[in-house]
Amino acid sequence: MRRTVDHHRVVIVGAGVVGLCTALNCARRGMSVTIVERNAAQRDGCSFGNAGMVVPSHFIPLAAPGMVKQGLKWMFNPESPFYIRPRFDWDLLKWGFRFTRAATESRARAAATVLRDLGLLSLREYESLGIETGLHRDGLLMLCRHQQTLDEEAEVAEAAHALGIPAEVLDADATKRRDPTITMDVAGSVYFPLDGHLSPSRLMTTLATELARLKATFRYDSAVTGFAIEGSRLRAVQTSTGDVPGDQFVICSGIWSSPMAYQLGLKLPMQAGKGYSLTLSEPRQLPTLCSICTEARLAVTPIGGQLRFAGTMELSGTDESISASRVRGIVKSVGDYFPEFRPDDFDGVRPWSGLRPVSPDGLPYIGRPNRWDNLFVATGHAMMGVSLAPATAKIVADLLAGQPSPIPSPLLSPDRYRW
Ligand SMILES: Cc1cc2nc3c(=O)[nH]c(=O)nc-3n(C[C@H](O)[C@H](O)[C@H](O)COP(=O)(O)OP(=O)(O)OC[C@H]3O[C@@H](n4cnc5c(N)ncnc54)[C@H](O)[C@@H]3O)c2cc1C
The missing domain is CATH 3.30.9.10 (D-Amino Acid Oxidase, subunit A, domain 2)
Structure with missing residues (x-):
């Protein structure tokens, strides 16, 4: 029987702002979402104590x-x-x-257009998250x-x-x-x-509460240690508390995404x-x-x-x-x-x-690496994770649902570095 997109089980690795926004966008589309996080709930990581600015002005x-x-x-x-x-x-x-x-006039100009598009998309997405973002x-x-x-x-x-x-x-x-x-x-x-600002820790709490209301599953205290693989597909993430099977997987693990992706033959410097x-x-x-x-x-x-x-x-x-x-x-x-x-x-x-x-070129990695059929990456936002998380979530959820990316730039490709 052919499974519809709505019934996809999506496993998201990392409960930072990028992971939670992605989870929310997927859950709103009726996907069954599991968030795997190695720390305890709402631990004070990078997504909590930051400056909380939402800044489309940061296009350089x-x-x-x-x-x-x-x-x-x-x-x-x-x-x-x-x-x-x-x-x-x-x-x-x-x-x-x-x-x-990457620090040349022409490359910075090309990156600026992409960052502008991401920033403006995020502003629109913040309005439609359906939660009180503050x-x-x-x-x-x-x-x-x-x-x-x-x-x-x-x-x-x-x-x-x-x-x-x-x-x-x-x-x-x-x-x-x-x-x-x-x-x-x-x-x-x-x-x-x-531009604008919000309370990052309040945003994180509100996102988690809304996800719980939508019946997303949180697997806290579960560190991803590896992947169960079948051909060009992932079957499950292996964690310190057991395997978590899924149909689609998204790596949103902040700075720790690099070693994780490396296990899958990917280079995310x-x-x-x-x-x-x-x-x-x-x-x-x-x-x-x-x-x-x-x-x-x-x-x-x-x-x-x-x-x-x-x-x-x-x-x-x-x-x-x-x-x-x-x-x-x-x-x-x-x-x-x-x-x-x-x-x-x-x-x-x-x-x-x-x-x-x-990332070395100041742009995030958002998309599906060629090598894997059901793996997506959303990381590398540097100083802009809060700003760009809702846009990132929209891109990933659109791709997961089989739709084209609203910002189909090769500059965001997780395959852009090969060595
Ligand atoms: C001082 C400071 C100020 C900032 N100000 C702003 C600002 O004003 N505006 C803005 O847009 N951005 C700002 N940022 C940047 C922003 O905080 C980050 O871009 C954003 O938090 C990154 O979110 P993330 O979800 O990608 O990563 P993280 O928040 O790091 O989340 C990744 C999660 O993955 C989990 N994880 C890692 N490895 C595993 C594993 N093996 N198994 C399971 N889980 C795992 C981690 O525990 C973590 O919870 C600031 C950052 C700092 C440090």
Whole structure:
């Protein structure tokens, strides 16, 4: 008997924001969904303590011209927002080589169109998730302390216009008028009205609750260790708590997707980009809008009555330990942009760290690898997982249902790296 798509048993590996959004999209289409997660329910991983920004304005990939030079400069400052722990690691060397090759004008331009499409699709998908996401769609300020940075950001605003993303360049006074709730020491900003912010942990809880309501199965505390295979199809994922059979499988395991996919002969090169966040529960001032302190690469998000500061991109393997000097760098930057805040505001605040799955070309891997008939991959979103999860979910669920991808770009292909 021919099985209809609606009766497919979909097994999703990883309960981060990408996994849960994908699970929800599949469950809404009537598919039977099982989510396999090695940790306990709602553990504080990368999808929980991040800055919660939903930013179609972020169409410039991490691998952009000038980033290699800027990265090398930052390497020698222990408080800088970027760091690569020097080590002899073949994967890191290959990743760096690919990053450098991707950081050209023409490749960044091609990637920008795809990121723009993903960002705009995600905004639409956020509206139709059918849950209370808590997304505040009131815009983002890219704050610039120096006129030179503002001039550079004004060029980004122009590029945004060209891609159909509205942006407004504001001087210092206009920036203060845009968000008078917080004192800022800036030369100006670029305002992106389409952007927004939400509480990531609340989103994660709401997604899990809705999935439970739709009768999705959660297999927590179950680490995937291998796969049962038949020809070019997967039959089951093998886990620490037994096999989980399915008709279709989706790897959404963040930075851990690379070694998992490797077992299936796939190359998904990624480095873990460790970042930190510090959340003040009673901030001196609470902005209305989220912002990015451009020179410091620091994200600032009001989350309920709390204020979260998030930043740093540290490529030091999958070690999740906290670097005191990077945290100091974040605290120092806060006072540079928001003079009412003082370093001792952060006394007793526990820093959070998370590992972003960072591909070398700044684009996620979304799609079905050629080698497998019933395996899909959705990972590599780096600093954009919350932003792009609903679009990713839509693409994967469409493909699973036998429909074409709404963004059929080869730049997203999980087969794009062969060695
Ligand atoms: C400081 C910081 C700030 C950020 N700010 C933003 C922001 O403002 N906006 C934005 O869009 N993004 C932001 N990000 C990025 C965002 O957090 C990530 O892109 C996103 O969380 C990645 O989600 P994921 O589902 O791919 O991976 P994860 O959240 O890492 O989830 C993967 C899951 O797979 C599970 N898993 C791994 N291996 C196995 C296995 N063998 N078996 C079973 N399960 C397994 C893991 O336990 C994990 O739960 C930020 C990140 C950081 C660190």
